Amino acid sequence: MDKLLIRGGRPLSGEITISGAKNAALPELCAALLTAEPVTLDNVPALQDVATMLKLLRNMGAKAERDADRPDRIRLDAGSVTSPEAPYDLVKTMRASILALGPLLARFGEATVSLPGGCAIGSRPVDQHIKGLQAMGADIRVEHGYILAKAPTGGLRGARITTDMVTVTGTENLMMAAALARGETVLENAAQEPEIPDLAEMLIAMGAKIEGHGTSKIRIQGVERLGGVNHRTIPDRIETGTFLCAVAATGGEVLLRHARADHLDAVIDKLREAGARIEAGTDWIRVAASGRLKAQSFRTSEYPAFPTDMQAQFMALDCVAEGTARITETIFENRFMHVNELVRLGARIEVDGHTAVVQGVEKLSGATVMATDLRASASLVIAGLVAEGETVVDRIYHLDRGYDHMEAKLRAVGADIERIK
Numbered sequence: 001m002d003k004l005l006i007r008g009g010r011p012l013s014g015e016i017t018i019s020g021a022k023n024a025a026l027p028e029l030c031a032a033l034l035t036a037e038p039v040t041l042d043n044v045p046a047l048q049d050v051a052t053m054l055k056l057l058r059n060m061g062a063k064a065e066r067d068a069d070r071p072d073r074i075r076l077d078a079g080s081v082t083s084p085e086a087p088y089d090l091v092k093t094m095r096a097s098i099l100a101l102g103p104l105l106a107r108f109g110e111a112t113v114s115l116p117g118g119c120a121i122g123s124r125p126v127d128q129h130i131k132g133l134q135a136m137g138a139d140i141r142v143e144h145g146y147i148l149a150k151a152p153t154g155g156l157r158g159a160r161i162t163t164d165m166v167t168v169t170g171t172e173n174l175m176m177a178a179a180l181a182r183g184e185t186v187l188e189n190a191a192q193e194p195e196i197p198d199l200a201e202m203l204i205a206m207g208a209k210i211e212g213h214g215t216s217k218i219r220i221q222g223v224e225r226l227g228g229v230n231h232r233t234i235p236d237r238i239e240t241g242t243f244l245c246a247v248a249a250t251g252g253e254v255l256l257r258h259a260r261a262d263h264l265d266a267v268i269d270k271l272r273e274a275g276a277r278i279e280a281g282t283d284w285i286r287v288a289a290s291g292r293l294k295a296q297s298f299r300t301s302e303y304p305a306f307p308t309d310m311q312a313q314f315m316a317l318d319c320v321a322e323g324t325a326r327i328t329e330t331i332f333e334n335r336f337m338h339v340n341e342l343v344r345l346g347a348r349i350e351v352d353g354h355t356a357v358v359q360g361v362e363k364l365s366g367a368t369v370m371a372t373d374l375r376a377s378a379s380l381v382i383a384g385l386v387a388e389g390e391t392v393v394d395r396i397y398h399l400d401r402g403y404d405h406m407e408a409k410l411r412a413v414g415a416d417i418e419r420i421k
């Protein structure tokens with residue numbers, strides 16, 4: 001199993017190019033299932049989750065290949081889908097496979113999708129996806145770990161759907177299903193994360209009629225068919241935020257290219273309050289920091305508030321900042337698993353329910369730690385970059401699921417980090 005060996009204590013300087021967003025690319029790959037025409041996606045990151053999604057689409061009979069001359073481009077053709085099914089062995093490694101459910105049901109009138117397992121960060125049920133599709137007339141049974149879904153005769157029907165909580169993939173699944181349903185769907189309490197308007201723009205370019213994306217009320221007028229499209233995925237705001245925290249923690253100065261500061265206001269505000277210097281243009285962000293920063297308290301919440309996917313990385317920064325930070329996680333019930341590993345590196349953190357209290361220390365000291373989920377892994381990498389001596393981050397397959405060549409990007413700005421097999 002691969003590990004990362006980090007020798008900490010080096011400031012970072014230079015340039016990093018931000019990849020396309022994992023959480024936009026995954027639903028957009030599934031959106032290709034809505035049409036029999038070719039779809040081309042650009043700026044798709046090279047990640048394990050994307051590879052898994054391509055496998056899943058090919059398993060259904062779709063064509064899904066990276067362009068040989070241009071690796072960020074994926075060409076998809078779901079004209080040849082024969083089996084609207086997502087089997088357990090592919091779904092179990094990637095929860096986002098649930099995003100195949102809405103498009104398959106809308107286009108083929110039926111779908112069989114394995115229930116995603118509970119994962120490290122929480123139980124993560126999909127009841128809201130199911131409830132929304134049922135409101136559109138689908139008959140849904142859960143048997144032997146599979147969601148067996150059938151559309152009514154004549155196809156899904158538009159409906160007014162208010163989800164019990166704000167759900168990102170739930171909103172995406174229902175928006176995609178509604179694009180091919182009969183009549184109007186109104187999604188109330190919709191998620192507003194930037195990945196949702198990006199998906200909506202792609203669907204609109206395919207011929208969908210969608211309004212209100214990026215707000216909590218999305219209106220979709222179903223159309224009979226959708227066509228092909230060439231769409232460019234937005235930059236990954238969480239990869240961007242991860243590198244911003246890394247530079248703020250280690251000190252130095254780095255220019256992030258192809259980055260969108262306007263998708264990351266809550267994190268950038270906190271970094272500035274901590275003492276990092278940040279400038280930004282339309283597609284770049286420059287971050288500079290020196291000395292110890294000031295610890296920052298925050299509370300994760302739905303967009304545009306502080307993202308849960310940045311909680312672990314910012315906690316690593318707080319571990320070596322001056323003062324005390326209170327970090328409250330409100331989205332997932334079990335997203336503090338990095339805490340014990342950070343403590344192994346010398347951090348002082350106490351968890352009380354959904355809140356972690358971090359007392360900043362002057363330094364961390366390298367140790368062997370274990371990655372438990374994707375962003376926990378990123379947090380341990382940041383901690384390793386600031387710790388004295390050697391840190392080994394074990395089980396980095398989590399990191400490979402969601403970061404595009406992270407260690408190569410960090411090495412290019414001066415980090416002493418290598419992958420050991």
Ligand SMILES: CC(=O)N[C@H]1[C@@H](OP(=O)(O)OP(=O)(O)OC[C@H]2O[C@@H](n3ccc(=O)[nH]c3=O)[C@H](O)[C@@H]2O)O[C@H](CO)[C@@H](O)[C@@H]1O
Nearest residue numbers: 023096124125126127128129165166167168169170331332
């Ligand atoms: C592929 C992708 O885009 N993943 C992101 C997406 O995950 P994902 O879409 O799975 O997360 P949700 O927004 O759905 O989850 C929000 C909360 O709602 C709960 N819930 C959700 C759906 C449901 O049917 N029932 C239910 O109870 C979840 O357990 C969680 O407590 O948004 C999360 C929250 O920003 C991010 O951390 C993930 O990186």
Ligand SMILES: C=C(OP(=O)(O)O)C(=O)O
Nearest residue numbers: 023095096309374375402
């Ligand atoms: C939790 C995450 O992803 P997923 O929903 O794919 O598990 C994440 O990106 O931090």
